[in-house]
Amino acid sequence: MGITDTNGSIDNEVDYESIAVESITSCEHNSETLRLLKANDPRLTHLVVSYGQDVHEGEGTYHFHAGVNLSSSRGRELCLGWIGHFAGKCAHLKSFSLCCAQRNGVEDIMGFSEEDIAKLFYGLNHNAMVHDLYLSHVTLEVVLPQVVGFVKNRNLKAFHIFCCNWLGTESEHMQSILRDCSNLRELAIGGPYDVDPDNYPLDGVAAVVFDIAQTMAGLHRLELLSVEAMFLGPGACKALGSFIRTSEALTIVGFSDCYIGDVKQIADGVATNEHIKNLSFHNNGLGIGLHCRRFGDYGAECFANALACNRTLTKLNLGFNGITHTGWDL
Numbered sequence: 001m002g003i004t005d006t007n008g009s010i011d012n013e014v015d016y017e018s019i020a021v022e023s024i025t026s027c028e029h030n031s032e033t034l035r036l037l038k039a040n041d042p043r044l045t046h047l048v049v050s051y052g053q054d055v056h057e058g059e060g061t062y063h064f065h066a067g068v069n070l071s072s073s074r075g076r077e078l079c080l081g082w083i084g085h086f087a088g089k090c091a092h093l094k095s096f097s098l099c100c101a102q103r104n105g106v107e108d109i110m111g112f113s114e115e116d117i118a119k120l121f122y123g124l125n126h127n128a129m130v131h132d133l134y135l136s137h138v139t140l141e142v143v144l145p146q147v148v149g150f151v152k153n154r155n156l157k158a159f160h161i162f163c164c165n166w167l168g169t170e171s172e173h174m175q176s177i178l179r180d181c182s183n184l185r186e187l188a189i190g191g192p193y194d195v196d197p198d199n200y201p202l203d204g205v206a207a208v209v210f211d212i213a214q215t216m217a218g219l220h221r222l223e224l225l226s227v228e229a230m231f232l233g234p235g236a237c238k239a240l241g242s243f244i245r246t247s248e249a250l251t252i253v254g255f256s257d258c259y260i261g262d263v264k265q266i267a268d269g270v271a272t273n274e275h276i277k278n279l280s281f282h283n284n285g286l287g288i289g290l291h292c293r294r295f296g297d298y299g300a301e302c303f304a305n306a307l308a309c310n311r312t313l314t315k316l317n318l319g320f321n322g323i324t325h326t327g328w329d330l
Contacts, residue, residue, distance in 0.1 A: 037086040045092055046132075049083060049120065050099035051112060080116045084123025087130075095132030095158070096124065098143065114142045121146040132158040132186075140164050144173035151180045158186035162228070165192050168204015171211040178215045185221060185249075190228035193257060206233035206261070213239030224252040230259075237262040244269030244276075254280040261287060263295070264302045271306035279313055283320035294322030 036044045087093060098120075100112060112120075124130065133156065135143060140161070151159075159181060178184070189212065191205065209227075213236050216222070225244070232240070237260060244253060244266065253276055260266070263286055270276060281303065284295045300323045307313060 034083070034086070037083070037090055040090055040092065042092045044090060046095045046097070047087055047090075047093055048097040048099065049080070050097075080112065081119035081123065084120040086123070088123035088126035090127060091129060093127055093130055095134065096130050097134040097136065098138055099136040100138050112138075112142070117142055117146050121150055125150055128154060130154075131156055134158075134160045134162070135164065136162040138164055140170050140173075141167060144170060144177070148173055148176050148180075151177050154180075155183050156181045157184065159184060160186065160188040160190075160226075162188070162190045163192055164190065166201075166205045166208055166230075168201040168208055171208050174208065174212050175215045178212065179218065182218055183221055184219050186224040186226075187216070187219065187222055188224070188226035188228070189230060190226075191230045193229050195229075202231050202259075203233075205231045206236055209233070210236040210239060212236075213243060216240075216243045219243075220247075221249050222247060223249050225250060226252075226254040227256075227258055228254075229257040232258055232260045234261040234265070237265040241265035241267075241269035245272050247273065248275060251275055252278040254278075254282070255284055256280065256282040257284065259285045259287065260295075263299050267302040267306040270303070271309040274310070274312050276310065276313060278315040280315075280317040281321065282317055296322045297324055299323070 033044075033047075035041075037047070087096070098117075131154070133147065133150070135147075159177070178187075189209070209230055209232050216225075216239075227240075242265075244250060245268070250273060253270065255266070263284075270279060281295070281299070284299070286293050286295055286299060299321060300318065303318065307316070
């Protein structure tokens with residue numbers, strides 16, 4: 001059975017089984033979202049597709065639970081193809097979010113397969129109006145190859161990755177993505193919280209962050225940089241510090257729940273950037289692995305020296321870093 005557009009025509013390029021759509025739209029909420037998609041409704045500006053994860057929905061945001069009543073992987077693949085097809089034709093869609101549920105820290109138990117994601121992006125790639133992309137709790141080795149194709153010839157403005165497991169193998173795809181995003185305004189990269197350092201590729205993740213930081217040199221219009229729950233080796237800190245130091249558009253910088261190999265490099269970058277207005281350094285540790293310690297007074301001292309040189313900062317958050325009265329007095 002082909003896909004029927006609002007004008008009644010049939011798209012014969014792809015063939016979907018109606019049972020998949022009937023199953024997914026038995027949820028009233030999903031039916032409404034699909035109806036708006038098919039109608040090209042101007043109210044739908046942000047589409048969230050998830051496998052059962054609750055998402056805060058603001059004005060213009062519509063959520064599609066792609067895990068509802070779909071017991072087979074074939075059904076998910078067909079359904080995501082259907083969603084992608086209409087999302088690709090929705091002229092008012094500006095941003096897109098893909099979220100998967102996690103169980104015991106393992107994403108693939110209830111997540112999407114490579115075939116599912118390929119079907120979704122096949123349609124979405126046809127919509128040149130989508131400028132913001134958000135990924136949360138997804139398997140990066142499955143999703144990033146599709147994002148590489150998605151960003152080509154697209155004026156992407158925001159790219160956020162939240163709470164994703166990094167394997168240390170993502171450098172090539174991330175570098176390719178960022179090279180095609182010279183007009184990017186917002187970049188956020190985030191790893192999982194509460195990981196076991198003994199069973200997590202710390203060195204590999206640190207290497208990926210280093211490669212990302214080096215590639216960021218081409219992001220001349222970046223206004224927001226956020227790094228959460230990542231492992232930053234000394235090389236990555238140096239590259240990030242260099243980018244922060246020389247960026248003329250950057251106004252918001254945030255590091256939270258990170259392990260930081262050389263905090264002084266980042267602090268020195270902040271010290272010499274007269275454009276940064278908002279700085280958040282929340283609940284970070286210094287060092288990586290067995291040598292890690294709290295941010296504490298040493299981190300506070302590094303930033304105290306840096307902030308003494310920065311007269312443009314209007315908002316600062318250094319909470320939950322283990323800073324004592326001595327550190328705050330600095």
